[in-house]
Amino acid sequence: MATVTGRPAAATEEARAAERRRRRRRSAWRRQLLALAFMSPWIIGFCAFFVYPVVSSLYFSFTKYDILTDPVWVGLDNYRFMFTSDGRFWTAVYNTAWVVAVIVPLQVAFGIATAMVLIRVKQGLGFYRTVFFLPTMVPLVAAALGFVYLLNPGGPVNAVLGFLHLPEPLWFRDPAWAKPGLALMALWMVGQTMIIFLAAMLDVPRQLYEAADLEGAGPLQRFRHVTLPMISPVIFFSVIIGVINGFRYFTEAYVVSKAGDWDNPVGSPQDSLLFYTSHLYNQGFEGFHMGYAAALSWVMFVVIMVCTLLLIRSSRRWVHYQGGFR
């Protein structure tokens, strides 16, 4: 009797456990499916607008393709041409490097300086912050057209320079002064960078400054040994964004080049404003050298990846994270 009743009892126990396990597995499955359903817009978008383009861009970069006729496989020709025979490629690389090496550091330094001015002002902080931030809100196209007018050889800026008996450059008409003109515009639009630094500086604990005061540190030492280390994560962030934006640099240059005369080629005067993206745009969408443009975009992809990785590796040496990672 005991064995007869015991066996079914054990069996049902086992069946119940199995049932529970199955149910748990099924609910895990359901949760997984639900999560994927929630994720689906991005999954579709990621495949259609990222994975597929990046992969097929690699394929196109080995072909000659003008959209009208089928792509023709040319092996490494595009890359060989780019590095050995395309002089404008190197001009574009030089100009882009100029943006990264001159404009980005200037903007970060100016952003820190303006944020320092703001934290020292006790009254009217809101007003000054709004004024400093305002230029950032102006759409790039409008800002670029505005600066074309401000910096035209007979325009307001040169009038002021003439009044002060300073040299009056031709700005966007002179290959040597075109990029400095764009740098001026970048400094005018420092607001975004400044706001981020301001927030970081306001987050620095007061006790650190008080401790520095007790140790007899002057304002410069306080800046060097307290402020700078404490805002270094934000400097790091700004530099990475700056490098990426250097590659993205296009709109200002395009508007400025075309503003002088409609028929001006992209990058004028004399290719001094030919940036990496300008060159890509020229090759791909004005000359319809799609294969070559794809090769240019792949080189860009690789360089950005390498730059970001290098910056992240170097950051361990100079970025100070308070209490762990960010």
Added chain:
Amino acid sequence: MTAISTPGAGAAAMPRRQVPAAIRRRRRLLAIANHSVAIALSIMFLLPFVFIVSTALMTNQQMGSLSVWPRPFRWSNFTDLFEFFPFWRFAWNSLLYAGLGTVGVVLSGIPVAYALSRMRWRGRQASFVLLLSTLMLPVQVTIVPLYIIFVRLGWIGSLKPLIVPLFFGDAFTIFLLRQFFLTIPQELSDAARVDGANDLQILLRVIVPLAKPAIAAVALFNFLYCWNDFFSPLLYAGNNPDAWTLAISLQQLTQLSRGILANLQMAASILFTLPVLVIFFLAQKVFVEGVTLTGVKG
């Protein structure tokens, strides 16, 4: 005694009275110095606005001269503009791109951000890393094949290539929303679950109402990004003037009407910028906090 003690008491009292005065004076000087620097910078930031607005109000003759102040104020520059180009059609296109784009970005971003922050499932961490890696890459990396796809679909010369992809999630929006969703206490979701709510109900009735400030900031960023965007509209709609946005038309103004003068060009720039500045002043708090969120927590 009194003669000796009085100066002694004075000497003791004097520093107490004098030091605050000196510090006060130093503080006042410092405040004045700080304000002068801030005012000088303010003037530098505002001067371009002044020049542009005053030019927009000048007559053609006055522009050649060196005077700064318009004499007379020519307000009709702003109405003359409409004869040069179909301003309202371009404004409508900009509004379509920015409006529909924002709707798409927000609608597609919310569920993805929820799955990435408040659901447990396999592959969540990997998906997030992939999302972050796409955040780093500029659009230029993928434009060649995308352009080819849109050519095959017959979408070039319309706003579709600009708007449709935005309904499939934007990495930056998802990232910001996820960061915000993570700050909402888990107990709120748990309580709703005990009451029998499923994930969709939790998202719509608990998370979305609490995340309104973040959603507003994200919507604002996207609207302005689309409104200001130049590269994508130039690429996909540049060949068809019917599909131009204001940003494109503004740049093409010199071609549309050869010899258009700077005063009208500046007036057009002002009309293009004005909505952005109005939005900025109305939503300044959302804005500055949003930018801070991107920088510090990013």
